[in-house]
Amino acid sequence: MLLIEDLRVSIDGREVLQGVSLEIKEGETFILFGPNGSGKTSLLMTLMGFANYTVTGGKITFRGHDITHAPIYERARLGIGMSFQRPPTIHGLKTRHLVSMCAHHRDQNVDVEAMARKVNFDQFLDRDINSGFSGGEIKRSELLQLMAQKPSLLLFDEPESGVDLENMALIGNTVRELLNGSQEPKPDKSMKELRADRTTSGLIITHTGYILDYIHADRGQVLHNGVLCCEANPRVILEHIGKFGYKECVRCLN
Amino acid sequence: MSELADKAQSPPPALPKFDASKYAFSGKAAGIADIRSLSTEDKERLLMSGVDLDLVGRSGSYLQVDDKSVHCDTCDPNVEILDITEALRRYDGLPDYFWNAVKRDQDDFTRMADQEVLQGGYFMRVKAGMKITEPVQSCLFIKGEAVAQNVHNIIVVEEDAELHVITGCATAHNEQSALHLGISEFYVKKGGKLTFTMIHNWGEKVMVRPRTVGIVEEDGEFQSNYVLLKPVESVQSYPSIHLNGPRAVARFNSVIVAPTGSLVDTGNRIFLNAPETRGEIISRTITTGGKIIARGHIIGSHVPAKGHLECKGLILGNGIIHAIPELEGTVSGVELSHEAAVGKIAQEEIEYLMARGLDEDEATSTIVRGFLNVEIMGLPEKLRQTIDKTIQESEKDMF
Numbered sequence: 282m283l284l285i286e287d288l289r290v291s292i293d294g295r296e297v298l299q300g301v302s303l304e305i306k307e308g309e310t311f312i313l314f315g316p317n318g319s320g321k322t323s324l325l326m327t328l329m330g331f332a333n334y335t336v337t338g339g340k341i342t343f344r345g346h347d348i349t350h351a352p353i354y355e356r357a358r359l360g361i362g363m364s365f366q367r368p369p370t371i372h373g374l375k376t377r378h379l380v381s382m383c384a385h386h387r388d389q390n391v392d393v394e395a396m397a398r399k400v401n402f403d404q405f406l407d408r409d410i411n412s413g414f415s416g417g418e419i420k421r422s423e424l425l426q427l428m429a430q431k432p433s434l435l436l437f438d439e440p441e442s443g444v445d446l447e448n449m450a451l452i453g454n455t456v457r458e459l460l461n462g463s464q465e466p467k468p469d470k471s472m473k474e475l476r477a478d479r480t481t482s483g484l485i486i487t488h489t490g491y492i493l494d495y496i497h498a499d500r501g502q503v504l505h506n507g508v509l510c511c512e513a514n515p516r517v518i519l520e521h522i523g524k525f526g527y528k529e530c531v532r533c534l535n
Numbered sequence: 536m537s538e539l540a541d542k543a544q545s546p547p548p549a550l551p552k553f554d555a556s557k558y559a560f561s562g563k564a565a566g567i568a569d570i571r572s573l574s575t576e577d578k579e580r581l582l583m584s585g586v587d588l589d590l591v592g593r594s595g596s597y598l599q600v601d602d603k604s605v606h607c608d609t610c611d612p613n614v615e616i617l618d619i620t621e622a623l624r625r626y627d628g629l630p631d632y633f634w635n636a637v638k639r640d641q642d643d644f645t646r647m648a649d650q651e652v653l654q655g656g657y658f659m660r661v662k663a664g665m666k667i668t669e670p671v672q673s674c675l676f677i678k679g680e681a682v683a684q685n686v687h688n689i690i691v692v693e694e695d696a697e698l699h700v701i702t703g704c705a706t707a708h709n710e711q712s713a714l715h716l717g718i719s720e721f722y723v724k725k726g727g728k729l730t731f732t733m734i735h736n737w738g739e740k741v742m743v744r745p746r747t748v749g750i751v752e753e754d755g756e757f758q759s760n761y762v763l764l765k766p767v768e769s770v771q772s773y774p775s776i777h778l779n780g781p782r783a784v785a786r787f788n789s790v791i792v793a794p795t796g797s798l799v800d801t802g803n804r805i806f807l808n809a810p811e812t813r814g815e816i817i818s819r820t821i822t823t824g825g826k827i828i829a830r831g832h833i834i835g836s837h838v839p840a841k842g843h844l845e846c847k848g849l850i851l852g853n854g855i856i857h858a859i860p861e862l863e864g865t866v867s868g869v870e871l872s873h874e875a876a877v878g879k880i881a882q883e884e885i886e887y888l889m890a891r892g893l894d895e896d897e898a899t900s901t902i903v904r905g906f907l908n909v910e911i912m913g914l915p916e917k918l919r920q921t922i923d924k925t926i927q928e929s930e931k932d933m934f
Contacts, residue, residue, distance in 0.1 A: 329890055332882065353889035354898075363890055369883045373905030379891065382901070386892040409905070426891060 282307045282344060282482045283328075283434055289338035290320075290327045297323040299507040300339065305434070310460055310483040310496060312515040315504035316527045321486045322366070324504065325436045328484070329363045330356050343434065358386050362432025364423040366439060370411040376422060377406040383429035391429050400425050400455055416443020417452075424455045435459055435483045441491045453495025456483075460496060490519040503530045558683035558714040560602075560651045573600075577678070577707055583925055584703025584734045585918045586674040592915060593701075595659075597673040601682050602654035613665035614698070615658070619687050622658030629658070632689045636720040636748035636777075644744040648685055648716045656686035656717070659700065663693035663724075670699040670732075670915065675717070677741070678707045683714040690720075692727035692755075700729070701918065704743075705736035709766065712740035721749030723757055725780065732760040732914060734922070737767040739796055745772045753780025759803070760912040761789040764925050766825075767797050773830065775804040778812040789818040790907045793825030793854060794932055802830025802859070807840035807869070814842040819907050822854025823932045832861040835869035844873035849880060849906060851933045880906075899934050900927075 283305040290298040297320045305311045315321045327334040328341065330353040341349045348356050371379075377393055384391040397403040400421045405414075414422060420440065427435065440452055460483050485492060493515055501515030503522075511518060511530050521529065573581075578588050590596055595609035595616045604618040623629055639649045657673055677684055692698050706713055715737070723729045729749075737743060751757050757776055776785040787803040805814030816831045833842035848856035862871040880902050888898035909922050 331886055352895070353886055354892055354894045357890055357892040365887065365890075369881060369887055371884050371887070371902060371905050373908035373910070374901060379888075382888075382893060383891045430891060 282309070283484070284342040285328075285339070286342075287339040288324075288327070288336065288341065290323060291335050291337055292323065292333055296337070297334075297507055298327065301504070301507070301509050303502070303509060305482050305484060307480050307482060309499045310485065312493070312498045312501035312518075313484060313486045313504055314488075314501060314515075314518055314522060319504045320507040321504050322438055325363065325438055325484065325486065328356075328436060329353060329361060357430070357432075360433035361436065362427045362430045362434070363436040364420070364427060364438065364440070366442065368411050368419060368423065370409065372409050372412065374410050375406065376402075376408055376410050376425075379410050380406070380425055380429045383426045384431075387431060393429070396428050397425055399428070401451060417445060417448040420444055420448070420452050424452065424459070427459060428455070433481055435481060435485075437483065437485045439486050439488060441487065441489050449491055450495070453492055456485075456492065457496045490515070493519065503527065505530050555647060555683070555714070557712070558681050559679075560654065560683045560685055577676070580705050580707065580736060581674055581676060581703060583921060584674065584705045584736045585701045585732065585921065586672050586703040587917075592669055592917070593672045594667050594669040595671040597657040597659070597671075598676070599655050599674065599686065600676045601679050601684065604655045607657070609671070611667055611669075613662045613696075614667055614671060615660040615662075616671065617658045619656040619658050619689065620653065622689070629689065632691060632720060632722060633687070634718075634720075636722070636750050637718050637746050641746060644716055645718065645746050648687070648718050648746070651683070651685045651716075653687055654685045656688040658689045659698070660691040661693055661696040661698045661727075664695045665693075666697035667699070670701045673700060673702040675702070675704045675715070676707070677705070677711070677713045677715065681712050683716065685716045686718070688717065688719040689722075690729060690731070691722045692724060692729045694724045695726040696724075697728040698730070699732070701732045701734070703734050703736070706738045706741055709738040710740065711738055713738070713742070715741065715743045715745070717745040717747075719745065719747040719774075721747070721757065721776075723749065723751040723755040723783075725752045726754045727752070728756040728758075730758045730760070732912065732918075733762070735761075735763040735767065735770070736765045737770075739766045740768050742768055743770040743772070745774075747772065747774035749774070749776045749785075751776060751778050751780065751783040751785060753783060753809075755780060755783045757783075757785045759785075759787045760914065761787070761791075761801075762909070762922055763790070763799065764792045764922075764929050766794050767799065769798040769800070771800045773802050773804060775806070776814070777806045777808055778814065779808045781809045782811045783809060784812070785814045787816045787818075788912050789820075790909060791818065791820045791827060791829070792926075792929055793820070793822045793827045794929070795824030795852075795854075797825030799825065800828040800830070802828075802832065804832040805834070805842060807833065807835040807837060807842055810837045810839060812837070812840045816844045816846075817911070818846045820846070820848040820856055821903065821907070821933070822848070822850055822856050823852045823929075824854045826855045827857070829856060829858045830861070831859070831873070832863065833871050834863045834865070835871050836865045838866055838868035840869050842869075842871045844871075844875075846873075846875045847906070848877040849903070850877065851879070896934065900930050903930065903933060
């Protein structure tokens with residue numbers, strides 16, 4: 282699905298990723314840990330293709346296409362979808378309109394109203410996008426857009442940030458559904474078959490690990506000073522960081 | 536009216552001087568006798584200005600070509616629509632309304648309008664308590680070359696009545712030269728409501744000098760929507776509303792695009808002359824090469840009273856936007872605020888939309904349409920679609 286090879290990235294001449302290599306397979310969910318300023322968000326922004334993030338070396342391949350220098354919208358149309366942590370307000374652009382535009386490139390007539398009800402956001406459809414949205418509202422709005430977009434690789438920067446407990450369950454379950462499809466048993470398919478059908482991959486950044494209570498994460502790694510290290514089960518990494526902090530990761534690197 | 540406000544009402548020095556003798560105030564007009572004889576292109580241009588010649592969804596119509604009224608009719612007995620000359624004759628010169636809100640000696644253009652031959656315009660009046668659901672339309676169309684149109688419009692909304700007037704002003708084609716002088720006076724009586732939507736479709740050689748003043752009484756409401764998306768040589772206007780009765784409300788929404796060659800000097804002024812009055816002025820301007828002076832002035836002289844002014848401009852290309860928001864409080868306790876911004880489209884917003892699969896042009900266009908926010912005007916669906924289409928067409932020059 283996604284193959285990152287020796288990726289080097291700078292912002293205004295400052296190197297933020299120093300040779301990152303990572304592969305995420307179809308249907309796999311990867312968790313990225315790391316202290317503040319380690320380059321996690323930069324990695325996501327680079328994968329999406331934002332102008333400020335200059336790729337100085339390496340290669341990004343997505344579903345067989347070299348997207349290292351592809352424009353943002355091409356990546357989106359190929360199936361990369363990102364949840365923004367601090368999305369901009371666009372005055373005069375109704376949430377409803379944006380959600381239907383998200384689905385537009387799949388040539389589908391989505392029922393925006395029904396979709397919004399799932400994330401308890403139907404009351405917000407006539408509001409200007411992100412205008413005065415709270416932390417939890419931003420998350421639900423981003424998820425709603427992603428539901429319409431149906432990406433095959435989901436990039437999510439801190440799904441827990443600014444979210445209260447009640448919303449956490451809603452957000453966690455929605456992320457799971459985006460990654461796994463519906464969890465409801467179906468008469469024509471066993472749960473095993475349904476799991477095998479999983480084709481959506483995820484790359485998720487978390488500090489607190491709350492999201493791990495809702496999704497099935499396959500692998501995790503720590504990003505430290507622009508370099509990946511410590512590959513393990515995400516729960517194991519989380520427990521370790523909780524006890525010892527990121528100090529041990531640095532030791533692995535040396 | 537305060538001294539400062541008086542001073543501000545004279546035209547600004549930035550405007551080019553022009554020779555009024557270049558234009559014919561009478562005689563040169565094309566002399567269209569029947570609106571049905573207009574060509575398809577003319578009709579198309581009028582449609583773009585919100586004027587429906589099939590008269591569908593309208594309570595009445597006043598249509599004028601050059602210096603002659605060609606159609607004046609009402610489908611609703613509660614709305615009176617007359618040619619202004621007929622109204623002056625019938626009502627002994629309309630002493631309460633004619634040159635009452637607008638002063639004859641306000642500036643050079645009001646003096647010119649007063650001295651030249653009056654060439655039409657409308658008188659509209661809604662009976663007390665009558666809420667007219669479908670809009671009345673008026674159209675001032677210039678077809679002849681080098682025509683000067685000197686019109687005088689009066690709208691009276693009697694107590695507790697309601698009216699929406701859609702007025703389209705246009706020239707037949709883009710290259711013709713013309714001068715449009717329009718005096719408009721609005722009188723909204725106690726509890727009345729007037730919505731006035733004006734759409735301008737002039738040409739590159741048209742000078743436009745409207746002078747508009749409205750008076751709103753107790754509990755009355757005035758809303759203005761102004762749309763200018765097409766080229767014009769110059770527009771200079773500063774519609775002013777006096778909220779003279781308690782709880783009166785005025786709201787202005789303007790959407791202006793100035794392509795290369797256009798000079799648009801326009802603003803709105805609200806006088807909060809009574810307690811509990813509220814005023815709001817919102818303007819959205821885009822230059823794609825022209826010059827825009829976006830003014831706004833709220834004068835609060837009674838308390839409690841609230842006024843808010845919002846002027847936002849986008850520069851796409853090499854144009855100039857000069858925002859001049861003015862707040863003038865003359866009494867303690869008045870609440871006036873403003874928000875002005877002139878800039879470009881934020882890259883962050885474009886990238887956000889691109890991450891949802893829109894290419895750069897689609898993203899820019901979506902942001903521009905949101906910025907212009909015509910929806911806020913609450914126009915009839917068909918008119919809103921027409922305006923959207925015009926914006927879409929003018930986007931070709933934007934980016």
